[in-house]
Amino acid sequence: MKNLLKLEGLALFGLSIFLFGQLDYAWWWYPLLFFAPDLSMLGYLAGPRIGAVIYNLAHHHAVSLGLYVLGFLLGVPVLQLAGVILLGHSNLDRVLGYGLKHPDSFQNTHLGRIGR
Numbered sequence: 001m002k003n004l005l006k007l008e009g010l011a012l013f014g015l016s017i018f019l020f021g022q023l024d025y026a027w028w029w030y031p032l033l034f035f036a037p038d039l040s041m042l043g044y045l046a047g048p049r050i051g052a053v054i055y056n057l058a059h060h061h062a063v064s065l066g067l068y069v070l071g072f073l074l075g076v077p078v079l080q081l082a083g084v085i086l087l088g089h090s091n092l093d094r095v096l097g098y099g100l101k102h103p104d105s106f107q108n109t110h111l112g113r114i115g116r
Helices: 002-022 029-033 036-046 048-058 061-074 077-095
Strands: 105-109
Touching: 002 029, 002 077, 029 077, 036 048, 036 077, 048 105, 061 077
Parallel strands: none
Antiparallel strands: none
């Protein structure tokens, strides 16, 4: 099951690159903004429960797709860009084994435990 989820994440990462290619932004915006969603880890400064909520919001598929679709419908390309970046980042995270966080610890994810 874990490998199937990683393959799905890889496909969605590829989709994010394809969708980015449809936007009118220079190619360097994608790698420049790619790690911006990891700023959500700062939520852990307020504790593991709040940190997990903030991190999970920034790495949730519904948020990334919602931003992209909202940007498309409203004609606001920067929202589409934000959605594409969130989609690509969160899915590459999942390919690498970093899943959505449980509220007890950053290392406890829906894909299993990170580290030893």
